[in-house]
Amino acid sequence: MMEDWPCGYNWEKLDNYVLNHANKVNPLLFSLISKKPLTNQSIDELIRNGLRLESMKLESYGHLLGGRVIILRESLKGYERDKTVFHEVLHALYGVKVSKDCFGDRIAKENNALVEWAARRFRAQPNLLRHTIKSFGLEIEVYDLASYYAYNHLQQGQLQFPFVNGKLAPYLSIGNLMD
Numbered sequence: 001m002m003e004d005w006p007c008g009y010n011w012e013k014l015d016n017y018v019l020n021h022a023n024k025v026n027p028l029l030f031s032l033i034s035k036k037p038l039t040n041q042s043i044d045e046l047i048r049n050g051l052r053l054e055s056m057k058l059e060s061y062g063h064l065l066g067g068r069v070i071i072l073r074e075s076l077k078g079y080e081r082d083k084t085v086f087h088e089v090l091h092a093l094y095g096v097k098v099s100k101d102c103f104g105d106r107i108a109k110e111n112n113a114l115v116e117w118a119a120r121r122f123r124a125q126p127n128l129l130r131h132t133i134k135s136f137g138l139e140i141e142v143y144d145l146a147s148y149y150a151y152n153h154l155q156q157g158q159l160q161f162p163f164v165n166g167k168l169a170p171y172l173s174i175g176n177l178m179d
């Protein structure tokens with residue numbers, strides 16, 4: 001069953017699923033994502049209101065407990081870690097009505113698809129990625145173009161990725177950034 005859960009879809013499949021299907025099933029959530037997008041200010045407000053993050057041993061990728069504690073699997077790295085953080089932050093931002101995605105039914109699956117779809121889009125914004133990861137006190141990880149742009153002002157030294165040397169095209173395709 002988990003293979004058929006949208007968090008595991010590649011970007012092309014997830015994008016198709018949401019644009020052709022899930023947005024019609026939950027138009028409220030779909031419109032919330034554009035009317036109330038995640039921003040640096042909304043991250044600050046969520047944290048001011050008590051949202052915090054704890055890493056621990058977990059089977060699944062992450063959960064949001066009681067609307068205010070993000071539980072993150074401690075072994076997650078790079079893209080998997082960051083997209084999970086964004087996914088759980090969106091549950092906190094959009095509230096319990098859209099958070100019931102753990103029960104395996106059809107509505108749960110569609111809610112999960114929408115949240116995952118939006119999470120990947122927000123994560124791909126370098127400023128928002130940097131602000132979110134730093135706000136939760138997580139280590140910086142560079143693994144793609146968005147995360148490279150998020151932190152390249154820090155001049156960490158190494159960072160010799162092929163996309164830095166003018167071979168941008170394969171990395172700029174949206175699927176590569178958001179799978």
Ligand SMILES: [Zn+2]
Nearest residue numbers: 087101112115
């Ligand atoms: Zn979820």
